[in-house]
Amino acid sequence: MARRVNLSTKVMGLASAAVLITCLVMMGLLAWQGKQMQAKMKGQMDGMARQQVANIVQGLYRMAINQDEAIRRSMESNLRIAQKMVQDMGGINMGRAMVDWEIVNQFTQEKTTISLPTMLAGDLWLGQNTKFTAPSPLVDDITDLTHMTCTIFQRIPETGDMLRVSTTVKKLDGQRAIGTYIPNMHNGEPNKVIETVMQGETFFGRAFVVNAWYLTAYQPITSDAGEIVGILYVGAPEDKMLESIKSAIASTSVGKTGYSWVLAGSGKEAGLYVVSKDRQSDGKNILGVKDSDGNYFVKKVIDKGLQAKPGEINFESVPWKNPGEEKARVKIQAFTYYPPWDWVIGAGAYEEDFMEAQQEVDNTIKRLLIILGGASLGIILLALAASFLMAKGISNPVQKIVKGLNEGLGFVACASDQVASSSQSLANGATEQAASVETTSAALVEMSSMTKQNAQHAGQADKLMKEVESVVTEANQAMEGLTRSMEEITSASDETFKIVKTIDEIAFQTNLLALNAAVEAARAGEAGAGFAVVADEVRNLASRAAEAAGNTALLIEGTVKKIEQGSGLVTETNHSFGRVAGRASKVAQLVSEIAEASHEQADGIEQINHAIAEMEKVTQQNTGSAEESASASEELKSQSLQMQQLVAKLLTMITGENFAQAPVGSGAASDSAGGRKKLPEAEGKQIPYSGD
Numbered sequence: 001m002a003r004r005v006n007l008s009t010k011v012m013g014l015a016s017a018a019v020l021i022t023c024l025v026m027m028g029l030l031a032w033q034g035k036q037m038q039a040k041m042k043g044q045m046d047g048m049a050r051q052q053v054a055n056i057v058q059g060l061y062r063m064a065i066n067q068d069e070a071i072r073r074s075m076e077s078n079l080r081i082a083q084k085m086v087q088d089m090g091g092i093n094m095g096r097a098m099v100d101w102e103i104v105n106q107f108t109q110e111k112t113t114i115s116l117p118t119m120l121a122g123d124l125w126l127g128q129n130t131k132f133t134a135p136s137p138l139v140d141d142i143t144d145l146t147h148m149t150c151t152i153f154q155r156i157p158e159t160g161d162m163l164r165v166s167t168t169v170k171k172l173d174g175q176r177a178i179g180t181y182i183p184n185m186h187n188g189e190p191n192k193v194i195e196t197v198m199q200g201e202t203f204f205g206r207a208f209v210v211n212a213w214y215l216t217a218y219q220p221i222t223s224d225a226g227e228i229v230g231i232l233y234v235g236a237p238e239d240k241m242l243e244s245i246k247s248a249i250a251s252t253s254v255g256k257t258g259y260s261w262v263l264a265g266s267g268k269e270a271g272l273y274v275v276s277k278d279r280q281s282d283g284k285n286i287l288g289v290k291d292s293d294g295n296y297f298v299k300k301v302i303d304k305g306l307q308a309k310p311g312e313i314n315f316e317s318v319p320w321k322n323p324g325e326e327k328a329r330v331k332i333q334a335f336t337y338y339p340p341w342d343w344v345i346g347a348g349a350y351e352e353d354f355m356e357a358q359q360e361v362d363n364t365i366k367r368l369l370i371i372l373g374g375a376s377l378g379i380i381l382l383a384l385a386a387s388f389l390m391a392k393g394i395s396n397p398v399q400k401i402v403k404g405l406n407e408g409l410g411f412v413a414c415a416s417d418q419v420a421s422s423s424q425s426l427a428n429g430a431t432e433q434a435a436s437v438e439t440t441s442a443a444l445v446e447m448s449s450m451t452k453q454n455a456q457h458a459g460q461a462d463k464l465m466k467e468v469e470s471v472v473t474e475a476n477q478a479m480e481g482l483t484r485s486m487e488e489i490t491s492a493s494d495e496t497f498k499i500v501k502t503i504d505e506i507a508f509q510t511n512l513l514a515l516n517a518a519v520e521a522a523r524a525g526e527a528g529a530g531f532a533v534v535a536d537e538v539r540n541l542a543s544r545a546a547e548a549a550g551n552t553a554l555l556i557e558g559t560v561k562k563i564e565q566g567s568g569l570v571t572e573t574n575h576s577f578g579r580v581a582g583r584a585s586k587v588a589q590l591v592s593e594i595a596e597a598s599h600e601q602a603d604g605i606e607q608i609n610h611a612i613a614e615m616e617k618v619t620q621q622n623t624g625s626a627e628e629s630a631s632a633s634e635e636l637k638s639q640s641l642q643m644q645q646l647v648a649k650l651l652t653m654i655t656g657e658n659f660a661q662a663p664v665g666s667g668a669a670s671d672s673a674g675g676r677k678k679l680p681e682a683e684g685k686q687i688p689y690s691g692d
Contacts, residue, residue: 049354053254053334054313056347060249060260061311064338064345067245072204075217078146078234079202083219085142086232090122092152092221094229099128103156103163106180106210119154119165119230126152126166130175136166143168146234149214152221153182153231160184162194162231169210177210193218197231205340206238213238242341249275249345258331258349263298265306265342271298274343292319292328305337305344312336318348405647412640417633424630433619441612448605455598462595465588472584476577479570486567493560500553507546514539 086092095118102113118125121138129136142150151167163181171177184194196203196218203218216235220228252260262275263286271287291297297318304314313336321328335346517535521528 046351046354049255049332049349049351050315050334052354053258053332053347053349054315056252056254056260057313057334057336057345058311060252060345060347061336061338063245063248064341064343067242068340071215071241075204075215075234078142078148079217079219079232081146082142082150082232082234085138085145086121089124089138092230092232093120093122094118094223095120095125101128101163101165102179103161104180105183106177106208107183107186114156114158116154116156116163119152121152128178129166130178132168132170132174132176136168136176139166139168142234148234148236149209151177151231151233153233155229155231156181160194160198162197165230172211180210193231198228200228206342207235209235215241238341246275246279250277250279252347254347255349255353257353258347260345260347263302263344263346265302265337265344267342269342270302292321301333301335301346302344305335305346308337310337310339405643412636417637424627431623438616441609441616444605444609444612448602448609451598451602451605455595455602458591458595458598462588462591465584465591469581469584469588472577472581476574476581479574479577483567483570483574486563486570490560490563490567493556493563497553497556497560500549500556504546504549504553507542507549510542511539511546514542 097118098115099118100113100115102111104111120126124137126137139150139152142148149167149169151164151169153162154165155161156163161181161184164178167177169177171180182191182194184191193203193207193216197220200220202220203216205216207214207216207218209216214235215238216233219232221230221232223229246262249260249262254260259277260275261273261277264270264272264274269285271285273281273284273286276282276284286298287302288296289298297316301314301316304316308314313334316333316335318331318333319328320331330351331348332351333346333348335344337344514535518532518539521532521535524531
């Protein structure tokens with residue numbers, strides 16, 4: 001038969017043909033990869049732009065926190081100074097005299113006239129000074145020392161409102177704001193300042209004072225009895241306290257044209273510019289402004305900010321077209337909400353501000369593609385030259401590898417048979433185990449049902465024993481009542497016996513008197529005959545009364561003895577009922593413990609049942625795995641036989657000669673030197689080999 005083309009020739013032919021294809025594929029892949037990298041870099045640059053804006057907003061948020069903490073420390077210090085000055089003057093006291101006030105609600109401007117006790121600083125009345133040209137004790141001194149406004153409030157007992165009785169806060173007309181008050185309730189909601197102070201705590205934060213927002217501290221003033229009678233306040237206008245941070249925010253730029261901003265978040269001032277670009281629109285409300293698509297983006301930004309957690313960064317892409325521009329550009333807005341000041345803090349910039357870096361990345365990618373293209377071409381040429389040298393040294397090593405592969409396939413076929421047999425045995429054992437587990441599970445289910453039934457019966461017995469205990473207790477109480485009644489009867493019998501004894505004594509005396517009367521009648525002769533008859537009858541009646549009284553006494557005495565015997569029996573019965581109640585209580589406790597133990601046993605069996613069910617699942621899974629393993633072993637044996645056929649074809653391809661495929665039974669396989677060990681039986685077919 002004609003000799004086929006050998007491996008070396010094929011390698012050279014394939015290498016020559018692969019040069020052109022590889023060059024084309026490499027250049028196509030490089031071009032495609034370049035586009036993918038550009039798209040990926042654009043996404044990364046967008047993410048970097050968002051992250052940059054978010055970092056700026058996060059920094060502004062931390063700046064607000066730090067400023068707020070510094071202001072609070074200043075408030076605490078000034079409040080301590082004010083408190084010390086109040087104490088130095090003798091504290092705040094209530095005088096006995098009454099003074100009339102015309103008070104004004106600082107929110108609604110509603111006016112009312114009331115009378116309140118005078119409020120004193122030590123022994124000095126704070127007065128009703130409305131003019132700054134006249135000094136007000138204490139508050140002016142505190143303001144001079146702290147450079148903050150100061151107010152002393154007096155609580156109106158009837159409403160809980162807080163009235164400014166002395167202050168350095170100025171109204172719009174230039175006068176002191178005394179007579180104005182903070183209502184305890186406004187629009188149906190409690191005032192946060194008063195609510196905090198009435199709990200005995202100091203309020204720190206933003207508050208509306210007369211006609212503007214202030215950063216404040218309110219401390220309760222208490223009487224000697226511990227009752228809150230007023231408030232000591234220090235504070236300063238918000239605009240003054242926050243001017244430095246507003247300037248810092250306004251000077252923080254983003255990208256080339258971006259800027260930072262702050263909006264009021266809630267209430268009537270929602271959408272009001274607190275800090276705008278270059279401070280040009282501060283105080284302007286932009287809640288109704290629309291973007292290029294007609295959306296109220298400011299309202300959307302504020303709503304998202306208020307709904308988010310404090311410090312959480314949110315994003316909004318806003319299409320915006322300035323006057324004179326033909327096309328809208330997209331602005332990236334990042335923002336967060338700072339509740340203590342009701343600020344929505346944000347920063348934004350156009351997307352194109354970040355495209356310079358993107359262009360530089362694109363140019364770099366293009367240069368990289370050119371370099372990679374040249375390098376790829378050089379590598380392909382080197383590979384073509386090396387393939388010529390490599391083809392010469394491939395044939396012999398490949399033939400040796402094929403021989404070893406042929407022997408290994410025989411061992412794989414034998415091992416596959418053994419694995420299949422073991423897997424089948426494992427599957428059978430797992431099936432039997434699954435059946436046993438199922439039987440055990442059914443028995444446990446029945447045991448769990450019986451245990452639950454026992455627990456129910458024990459619970460019913462516990463309930464009945466508790467009822468028996470209650471009945472025994474009631475019977476014990478009834479016997480105690482009966483004992484008391486019998487004691488009362490015994491006492492009454494004793495009294496009756498005394499009465500009968502008295503009657504007997506009276507009858508005895510009557511009998512003596514009748515006897516004396518009869519003697520006197522006999523002395524009188526006929527004149528006393530009638531009287532003698534009467535005396536005789538009286539003596540007879542007295543005798544019978546004495547006899548009846550004696551009989552009654554005997555009956556009463558017998559009755560008393562029987563009552564005493566009955567009382568003893570009742571007492572013993574009462575003691576017996578007490579012991580029965582004690583035993584019933586112990587039995588009830590034991591039954592309750594049995595019920596509880598039965599419930600716990602039922603729960604334990606339920607857990608065991610659950611574990612058995614899980615074991616059954618695992619056993620079934622093991623059965624399936626064993627069957628799959630056996631099937632895989634059979635498949636592996638089949639694949640090894642197919643691999644032997646492929647090895648024969650590979651030898652033909654390498655050497656160019658035809659190799660027939662000979663069956664292998666129980667004989668041994670050996671190489672040309674005869675040094676190989678015997679292969680196991682059932683290894684399928686063996687490819688004969690002879691070196692060249």
